[in-house]
Amino acid sequence: EKGGYDYFMLKEIAEQPRAVADTLLGRIDAAGSLSLDEVRITASELREMDKVVIVACGTAFHAGLIAKYAIEHWTRIPCEVELASEFRYRDPILDPRTLVVAISQSGETMDTLMALRHAREQGAKVLAICNTNGSTIPRESDAVLYTHAGPEVAVASTKAFLTQLVACYLVALYLGQVRGTKWGDEIQAVVRDLSHIAGAVEEVLGTMEPVRDLARTLADKDTVLFLGRHVGYPVALEGALKLKELAYMHAEGFAAGELKHGPIALIEEDLPVVVVVPSPRGRSVLHDKVVSNIQEIRARGARTIVIAEEGDEAVVPYADHLVRIPVTPTLLQPLVATVPLQVFACELATARGNEVDQPRNLAKSVTVE
Numbered sequence: 001e002k003g004g005y006d007y008f009m010l011k012e013i014a015e016q017p018r019a020v021a022d023t024l025l026g027r028i029d030a031a032g033s034l035s036l037d038e039v040r041i042t043a044s045e046l047r048e049m050d051k052v053v054i055v056a057c058g059t060a061f062h063a064g065l066i067a068k069y070a071i072e073h074w075t076r077i078p079c080e081v082e083l084a085s086e087f088r089y090r091d092p093i094l095d096p097r098t099l100v101v102a103i104s105q106s107g108e109t110m111d112t113l114m115a116l117r118h119a120r121e122q123g124a125k126v127l128a129i130c131n132t133n134g135s136t137i138p139r140e141s142d143a144v145l146y147t148h149a150g151p152e153v154a155v156a157s158t159k160a161f162l163t164q165l166v167a168c169y170l171v172a173l174y175l176g177q178v179r180g181t182k183w184g185d186e187i188q189a190v191v192r193d194l195s196h197i198a199g200a201v202e203e204v205l206g207t208m209e210p211v212r213d214l215a216r217t218l219a220d221k222d223t224v225l226f227l228g229r230h231v232g233y234p235v236a237l238e239g240a241l242k243l244k245e246l247a248y249m250h251a252e253g254f255a256a257g258e259l260k261h262g263p264i265a266l267i268e269e270d271l272p273v274v275v276v277v278p279s280p281r282g283r284s285v286l287h288d289k290v291v292s293n294i295q296e297i298r299a300r301g302a303r304t305i306v307i308a309e310e311g312d313e314a315v316v317p318y319a320d321h322l323v324r325i326p327v328t329p330t331l332l333q334p335l336v337a338t339v340p341l342q343v344f345a346c347e348l349a350t351a352r353g354n355e356v357d358q359p360r361n362l363a364k365s366v367t368v369e
């Protein structure tokens with residue numbers, strides 16, 4: 001049932017191009033417009049929304065953090081992202097013009113369920129992004145957009161994450177479409193890019209052997225840091241979470257711009273630091289800032305593991321290890337940049353003799369608060 005792979009996690013990593021394609025299937029028509037018929041909130045209700053609040057836990061929360069960039073950029077609707085376990089305890093401001101998006105692979109996570117119940121009690125509409133048909137979270141929501149990742153068995157979420165991202169992009173584009181924002185042309189271009197993205201995920205999967213080799217050489221390290229900016233920041237958080245839960249190593253993700261506000265003090269000789277580099281095209285100012293960050297940490301002895309777009313030559317002199325990812329639009333980069341981090345964590349767990357599919361102390365679905 002593991003389809004020839006040693007672990008479900010490896011099988012699920014490999015299934016990502018299909019999972020991404022399946023989640024897009026039927027949702028973008030030949031004319032490039034979006035139809036989300038499972039979303040039972042009317043277009044006129046959506047036009048009235050003046051705030052989006054995303055609630056989720058763990059990896060799904062990281063998908064939400066990335067969604068915020070897409071939603072605010074494409075729709076100009078303010079978007080907050082909150083850990084479901086924190087949400088209702090701070091008495092959040094909600095009303096019928098708030099769209100709450102609850103993201104959950106299992107659909108049974110108690111923290112997320114309690115957050116959505118609280119939101120509905122306050123009169124907000126809830127849209128669930130979920131991978132499990134008929135589970136509690138979609139049943140209790142006003143609308144649901146299913147991710148079509150197929151069953152995810154490994155405790156560490158991989159393909160569910162990528163499909164959550166796709167679903168979030170679809171929600172963002174759909175909101176942009178029904179509201180007719182000034183980003184119309186850009187949205188059409190993104191719709192086209194999204195329909196090719198499964199191929200880019202496939203491409204990156206084909207180049208992971210050096211990442212595995214590198215991971216094995218780091219098995220005796222205590223700490224790995226992850227840095228990113230913009231959508232690369234949540235990717236860094238996700239890379240760190242994967243490493244914690246699988247390799248039982250100390251791992252932390254930072255916003256690269258925060259380095260000088262504290263974390264740079266952690267840098268010491270030969271400390272592995274994974275850096276997710278934004279595309280040099282488009283908003284190149286972000287790219288250049290991250291390249292400076294790489295220089296800064298390397299000057300202090302860090303061993304830099306740089307994840308950068310194909311053709312980005314500026315990073316080459318400062319990368320002790322260079323992992324190439326396909327050229328993708330900035331907001332979609334997490335779909336390809338996350339893959340090496342999943343492979344990295346899985347290989348490190350294996351090298352350290354850990355149980356990959358069932359890490360200690362964790363459950364696939366956390367049904368208690």
Ligand code: M6R
Pocket residue numbers: 057058059060103104105106107108109112155156157158245364365366
């Ligand atoms: O089923 P959910 O998406 O609601 O689960 C949320 C988290 O418990 C989950 O993403 C967890 O962080 C994973 N083990 C991460 O790999």
